[in-house]
Amino acid sequence: MTLAFCGPQISTPNASTIRKQVDSAVGAIFTTFPNPEYLSADQRRSIIMRYTAVLEGNFIYWMTGSYLAVKSDAAREIILENLHEEVRDCHPEMLRRFAIAAHAVPTDLDAMAVYKELRKVRLFIGRLTGIPIVVMMAFFEEFIQRFMAFLAELAASEGSLEREYTDVHGVCDLVHTEGLFRAIEAEMAINPARSSINLLEGVDLLSELIHRIVDGPALAQFGSMQAASLPLCD
Numbered sequence: 001m002t003l004a005f006c007g008p009q010i011s012t013p014n015a016s017t018i019r020k021q022v023d024s025a026v027g028a029i030f031t032t033f034p035n036p037e038y039l040s041a042d043q044r045r046s047i048i049m050r051y052t053a054v055l056e057g058n059f060i061y062w063m064t065g066s067y068l069a070v071k072s073d074a075a076r077e078i079i080l081e082n083l084h085e086e087v088r089d090c091h092p093e094m095l096r097r098f099a100i101a102a103h104a105v106p107t108d109l110d111a112m113a114v115y116k117e118l119r120k121v122r123l124f125i126g127r128l129t130g131i132p133i134v135v136m137m138a139f140f141e142e143f144i145q146r147f148m149a150f151l152a153e154l155a156a157s158e159g160s161l162e163r164e165y166t167d168v169h170g171v172c173d174l175v176h177t178e179g180l181f182r183a184i185e186a187e188m189a190i191n192p193a194r195s196s197i198n199l200l201e202g203v204d205l206l207s208e209l210i211h212r213i214v215d216g217p218a219l220a221q222f223g224s225m226q227a228a229s230l231p232l233c234d
């Protein structure tokens with residue numbers, strides 16, 4: 001089943017219509033999430049493992065790609081500030097501590113479970129098309145600030161008291177989201193995307209990756225491993 005965002009495409013794109021599409025895509029993601037209360041301990045840990053396998057080593061690559069892809073000074077400044085915070089506060093180490101405390105350190109199986117969808121996102125970033133990448137990152141920042149409560153609940157159920165990663169990203173990513181939407185506006189003013197470009201391509205690809213993180217490995221790849229039908233949130 002394709003779970004990517006399939007809303008109407010933007011006919012006359014501007015920062016406001018893009019934001020509506022992104023808000024809608026983020027909302028759509030959460031309607032499919034399982035209720036943590038119905039997950040087993042293995043399922044809870046596996047979600048944290050796959051999330052860590054993706055974010056720990058890729059977020060800075062995604063954000064660096066955004067920086068390289070944009071042309072406006074305003075967009076560069078906003079993205080650079082985000083990158084600076086990510087490196088200065090060592091967010092990858094913060095995430096690793098979170099995973100260790102939840103007994104959810106990722107393995108090679110977790111890396112393989114997300115490989116296909118993660119590969120598509122990486123290659124998309126590598127094309128360095130300015131606005132669609134920043135749209136994807138704005139989508140991600142908006143998603144993650146809401147996702148943190150879900151992630152923290154999974155970890156708490158595993159007896160973890162480590163909260164720095166989820167606390168920090170539940171708050172600072174609100175500011176990052178607003179900043180990235182300003183970056184989109186600034187970039188559109190001097191470097192508008194060609195009409196043939198799908199501004200939501202990265203949103204679709206990242207949505208598929210997030211679903212893989214939460215749902216688990218595709219049955220075709222991993223036989224009967226987990227991910228069967230999980231009860232959904234109300």
Ligand SMILES: [Fe+2]
Pocket residue numbers: 059086091169
């Ligand atoms: Fe971060």
